[in-house]
Amino acid sequence: LSILLGVGANPNVALTILQYACSTGTLDSVKQLLDTNPDINIINDTGFYSNDDLFGMPLQVAVSLERADIVRCLLEYRADPNITCLNDSPWKRSPLAAAVYTQNPEILSILLGAGADPNVIPGLLSYVAENHDFQFVKVILDEGNANIDSADDTLGTALQVFAAKGQRDAMAYLLDLGADPNIEGGQYGSALNAAIANGHEHCIDELLGERSIESHESD
Numbered sequence: 001l002s003i004l005l006g007v008g009a010n011p012n013v014a015l016t017i018l019q020y021a022c023s024t025g026t027l028d029s030v031k032q033l034l035d036t037n038p039d040i041n042i043i044n045d046t047g048f049y050s051n052d053d054l055f056g057m058p059l060q061v062a063v064s065l066e067r068a069d070i071v072r073c074l075l076e077y078r079a080d081p082n083i084t085c086l087n088d089s090p091w092k093r094s095p096l097a098a099a100v101y102t103q104n105p106e107i108l109s110i111l112l113g114a115g116a117d118p119n120v121i122p123g124l125l126s127y128v129a130e131n132h133d134f135q136f137v138k139v140i141l142d143e144g145n146a147n148i149d150s151a152d153d154t155l156g157t158a159l160q161v162f163a164a165k166g167q168r169d170a171m172a173y174l175l176d177l178g179a180d181p182n183i184e185g186g187q188y189g190s191a192l193n194a195a196i197a198n199g200h201e202h203c204i205d206e207l208l209g210e211r212s213i214e215s216h217e218s219d
Contacts, residue, residue, distance in 0.1 A: 016044050022062040027069050034077045041080050056085050056092060063098040068107050071095075081116035093121050096144075100128050100136060108136070112143040123152025126186075129161040134170045141177065148179045156186020156194070163191040163207065166200035171207070181207055 018038055021030045034040065043057050059079040062070040075081065084094045092098070096116040099108040118124050118140050125146050128136050137158060140146045151157045159179045162170040171191075175181065181191050188194035195203035 018042065018058045019044055019056075019061045022058045022067060022070050022074070023065055027073060030070050030073055034073070040074065040077055041083055043083065043085060056098075057083055057095070059083075060085070060092075060095045060098050063095045063104075063107055063111070064102065066102055066104050066107060068104075068110065071107055071110055075110070075114045081111050081114050082120050084120055094124075097121055097124060097127075100124070100132060100140075103132060103136065105136070105139065108139055109143060112139070116144065118144040118146040119150060123150060123155060125150050125158045126152040126155040126161050129158040129170070130155055130165075134162075134167065134173075137170070138173070148174060148177055149183055151183065151185050153185070154187055156188060157183050157191070159183075160186050160188060160191045160194045163200065163203045164188060164194035164198050166195075166198060166203055168200075168202045168206050171203055175206070 018030075018033055018040070019042075021033055041057050041059075056064075057079070059071065059074045059081060062074060081095050085092060094116075096108070096111050096118055099111055112118075125137065125140060125148070128140060141148060149157055149159075151160075155161050157179065159171060159174045159181060160183075162174065184190055186194075188197055192204065192207050195201075195207060
């Protein structure tokens, strides 16, 4: 690699060279490529590699494969943690979404500490609430300053998700942080409707105990 780069090999000629190094290479090989000043935020979202481990930008690849050392390296070289990709899979839309998907708290904290914004992917908090441990929701709220009332078109808000799942403690945590129980939307229409539809009486009690619940929802 050093010989090729030394005689002028261009790492930007092939779309996935840096992604491939982040996937299978060593930290030193990634640094060698980065020292040639390649496009560190180049996105691979089309072509042969669009659906495998080389999807997205190099940072996203390193996150997806849980290469914490390379994640730190890329961020030190000014990789942008907030670049997004269009994809039907929520976990492929950003490095932060990929970290959530792998359930790697170390990399999640690294990204949040580097300024990754959980609000750039609409509904990310709801996706995390639906698919992962509540602790990941807490990390994103505590360390990432996520919008607690952000909503996914289908899932609704994180509060609605936890109401549907019957997780009263998680709901209480969100309500204590100021989550709005009256937001409408999602497949159930509201947090109260989600609790009712799934027969979670303890969650209904939690919501009806909130003074902010509108009277027409409690009729």
